[in-house]
Amino acid sequence: MIHAVGLEKRYGAKRVLRNLDLDVEQGGFLLVTGPNGSGKTTLLRLVAGLAAPTGGVLEVRAERRDLGFLGHEPLVYRELTALENLDLYGRLYHVPERRERIGMLLERFGLWEARSERVATYSRGMQQRLALCRVFLHDPSLILLDEPFSGLDAEGAELLDRELAELRASATFLVSTHDPERLAPLASDQLRLAA
Amino acid sequence: MLFTGIALALLWAPEDADQGPSQRIFYLHVPIALTAYAGFAWGAWKALRLLWTGDSRYDLESYTGVHMGTIFGTLTLVTGSIWAKTSWGVWWNWGERQLVLFLVLFLFYGAYFMLRYSLADGPARARISAVYALFGVVLIPISFLAIRLAENFIHPVVFTREGPQMDGSMFFTFCVCLAGMLLLAGALYRNELTGKRLDARLRELREALA
């Protein structure tokens, strides 16, 4: 589903990724590890199409509507409520039975009580949960997660564990993490980026 | 070689100048203005190529083209102002369409450079400045039309420049000047482009060694 040969990304003169080969089959789960600044985030942004490679070949066999992307930022409006944010994304992705799906996700990630509060009032962990709701909202088949556990408390992390295990069979994953132990049982492959 | 071309044309010109010496600057002013347009158009063409193909090497070419356009555009303002002084006795005249247009373009391309300096080096900067450069060539005819329309209420008395009734030798002189100016711009363009490319290459190497 993802195929890269000699992938390279530079910002100006600074080289963030160099000569990277990568292959993720459909249904695969690639775990990306490496120290800070090794290009994990850049790799995910390249695959998501948010950045363009400066060299090499990158093929991603998925359309934008099949893509679920979790970045460092939750990508939601701080001055809107959780419900309003998900409603906007639900409309943009043309999610069928939008309201029911949003309600279900908010319930599952423990945000239902806070659904009508502005995101600005959320804690870091709650924002991460909302971001995960946004990622899973349109039932993506290629899921890109950048440090998905950051900010989550023990309970939130367990929720995410369960969600990932459930989706493991139906989607393809590319996940970057500092804590490979936690996800190793799910992974079909690991990639270690050097600094 | 280009310089001898221009100098020859300038020395040769007086024999046709029946409007006095002021007319002589025509041979300098108009080719400079046309060269400026050529620079802007070249920059926009390369910008279009960049957006079309996504090839980042067009970025520097587009930038250098716009840079040439801006240099010659500024010269147009200066020579035009001198011409206005010698012909009408004022340094600035809102009735002169070309000059007003170049003032607008000067502001526009000044903003282009501000935009470029404000963005971090990378593909986003290349694309955003390319889009702005494209807006520039669309703005040229629209602004020209606007300036013509504005004359109706800003400057009711339109100065009609003596239409250059050029005979053969004047036209030839003009063409030599234009060709010389374009060659000069082309040489400057290549020179700057090579310098910029070297610069980028050097930075890359330094990064690779670090």
Add this chain to the structure above:
Amino acid sequence: MNYLHDVTALARKDLLLELRGRDTLPAMLLFVIAMLVVFRFALPAEASKDATGGLLWVAILFTALLGLTRAFVPEREQRVLDGLVLAPSDRSAIWLGKVAATLAFLVAAEAVALPAYALFFGGLSWATLAAVVLADVGICTVGALLAAMAVAGRARELLLPLLFLPLAIPILVGGVGAGVTDEPGRYLGFLCLYDAVFAILAWASFEYVVTE
């Protein structure tokens, strides 16, 4: 139809944000009235109708700039623009949604400013009114694109007026001309031409501004 659906969803979000934060429209309203009052004192008592008409356009232009400067601020915070760019909708829908929202704010500000102008300076011609409508479209189509460019840079708020004003000069010519000359048709036609040309250009090029 999906396209319009996306545009509505995006514009609706902007109106919702404004309703929540109320940080753009009230500022625009106060600013435009303040401008008109300032102009009253900047002009000699016997200033011609033409001069006040020109000042109305300056007020409109700068009020629009105020709104446009704020246009992409919610997206800039926390890079929400990435989220919109990732969505499957055509990227130009983001632009069109922003045009619709800024247009709504500008028209709302003018709904107060134009009567105030008529009150302070006496009278407003139909030609000027028509020109304002056409100019608004041009201001917002070009402005929304430039605002997206400006927020990508470091200088941000400083940059937008520099990018915008040279492109706004033709709008000013069309607007002032429609108000002060005997044949407004030519100027209104020119504004239509401007709107059409730059709307197509902005629509086609917006994608390049928000993606790499």
